[in-house]
Amino acid sequence: TAAADQFIAGPTNAEVSEADRSRVFHSWSAQGALNPLPIAGGSGCMLWDFDGKQYLDFSSQLVNVTIGYQHPKVVAAIQRQADKLTTIAPAQANETRAKAAELITDIAPEGFNKVFFTNGGADAVENAIRMARLFTGRDKVISRYRSYHGNTGAAIVATGDWRRIPNEFARSHVHVFGPYLYRSEFWATSEREECERALHHLERVIQAEGPESIAAILLETIPGTAGIMPPPPGYLSGARQIADRYGILLILDEVMAGFGRTGEWLALDAYDVRPDLITFAKGVNSGYVPLGGVIISDPIAHHFDERVFPGGLTYSGHPLATASAIATIEAMREEKIVENAARIGADVIGPRLQEIAATREVVGDVRGKGVFWAIELVTNRDTKEPLGAPEMGKLKAGLLERGLLPFISDNRIHVVPPAIITADEAGRGLDIIDETLAAHRP
Ligand code: PMP
Numbered sequence: 001t002a003a004a005d006q007f008i009a010g011p012t013n014a015e016v017s018e019a020d021r022s023r024v025f026h027s028w029s030a031q032g033a034l035n036p037l038p039i040a041g042g043s044g045c046m047l048w049d050f051d052g053k054q055y056l057d058f059s060s061q062l063v064n065v066t067i068g069y070q071h072p073k074v075v076a077a078i079q080r081q082a083d084k085l086t087t088i089a090p091a092q093a094n095e096t097r098a099k100a101a102e103l104i105t106d107i108a109p110e111g112f113n114k115v116f117f118t119n120g121g122a123d124a125v126e127n128a129i130r131m132a133r134l135f136t137g138r139d140k141v142i143s144r145y146r147s148y149h150g151n152t153g154a155a156i157v158a159t160g161d162w163r164r165i166p167n168e169f170a171r172s173h174v175h176v177f178g179p180y181l182y183r184s185e186f187w188a189t190s191e192r193e194e195c196e197r198a199l200h201h202l203e204r205v206i207q208a209e210g211p212e213s214i215a216a217i218l219l220e221t222i223p224g225t226a227g228i229m230p231p232p233p234g235y236l237s238g239a240r241q242i243a244d245r246y247g248i249l250l251i252l253d254e255v256m257a258g259f260g261r262t263g264e265w266l267a268l269d270a271y272d273v274r275p276d277l278i279t280f281a282k283g284v285n286s287g288y289v290p291l292g293g294v295i296i297s298d299p300i301a302h303h304f305d306e307r308v309f310p311g312g313l314t315y316s317g318h319p320l321a322t323a324s325a326i327a328t329i330e331a332m333r334e335e336k337i338v339e340n341a342a343r344i345g346a347d348v349i350g351p352r353l354q355e356i357a358a359t360r361e362v363v364g365d366v367r368g369k370g371v372f373w374a375i376e377l378v379t380n381r382d383t384k385e386p387l388g389a390p391e392m393g394k395l396k397a398g399l400l401e402r403g404l405l406p407f408i409s410d411n412r413i414h415v416v417p418p419a420i421i422t423a424d425e426a427g428r429g430l431d432i433i434d435e436t437l438a439a440h441r442p
Helices: 002-009 013-023 072-084 095-107 121-136 153-158 160-164 191-209 235-245 298-306 319-334 337-359 389-401 423-439
Strands: 041-043 046-048 054-057 112-118 140-144 173-176 214-220 249-253 277-280 292-297 363-369 372-377 407-409 412-415
Touching: 054 423, 072 319, 095 112, 095 292, 095 319, 112 121, 112 298, 121 153, 121 214, 121 249, 121 277, 121 292, 121 298, 140 153, 140 191, 153 173, 173 191, 191 214, 191 235, 214 235, 235 249, 292 298, 319 337, 337 363, 337 372, 337 423, 372 389, 389 407, 389 423, 412 423
Parallel strands: 140 173, 140 214, 214 249, 249 277
Antiparallel strands: 041 046, 046 054, 112 292, 277 292, 363 372, 372 412, 407 412
């Protein structure tokens, strides 16, 4: 097999780790304490290291590899494009870019007919904010404390969760609490109460800040990195109504939740809400080549018919990236991968996680849909005290040892496998989670 060939012929884990540590400066890390997992190759939902150990991927890397590793149709499309043309400037016209934009706008709601391409999610958020500011002539952006929007200028200050890291440059960004019933900021005891109070809070903050100063409300349709919290019914449509009342735009960030992850093409499809701008990246081409962008509603697109949009990126709509997006979207349609994500979530992951929660005291909460789930681990179900970092570290080691690559964030295990996962594979991964929790001793 490809796996076997690769580890017989190639370097060892130890050699790759050493080479990596000596030269690569890593994201989100203290450089002295690095221990990145060596990965040699992958196929479908499986990854393997340089010594031949295999992992079932329950992380999709950074929750982007929706279509799995080395999908033959996507790899072939990249190869065909590489033979034809490998780079093109933003100002030039190219059939691959145009076709990708057409497929992406086909997925978006009615009245979204233009795509601005970026290289990933953070720059998609940057440009959506820029468009909202230019369109409204207003400055402030409201987003949630529990959010992740990227790691560049405006995106990092929109990201509320990371205000734990002092950021004195967060001018013009205002944060609100969103609905999160398990740890309600509003003393709510039901989804309905949580929703009503979160919307009341949002509107009061807007009034206090001065509505005429606010360009946009920026929300992940389902907050991802900050805990995978599907909004209660009525929250997003309520935010839309509040935005309309004050002439504020609504930006929905679909970078993580979009393109199949939730068992819908866009996460917003499950909610009665119409944003003004939609950001995307990750699942659009499963990260095979860096790509993201903003899907723009007609009034905002037309605003720039006569006015210059003063923004751009050298690699906007790069041909290898857009070719891989076309192949990804077409393969997802042909192979019914979005439908698979919905079914696996409803029939396998959801029920099994509930079962695990019923028998394992350490599980405090289970939530999600599609292939987008979180379980929250606590030391005590009454106090809901989060399991600490050393305990989470031990659990992570236990999962890896048993052949599962998890996505762990704070006191949570995010169950976020590729959307192509089969019921058997999902069951196997959930068995490993259950076994690891069972073996866990505080
Ligand atoms: N928005 C959301 C909702 C995300 O989850 C992420 C990445 N995790 C980003 C934006 C930033 O994307 P990128 O890392 O591609 O810049």
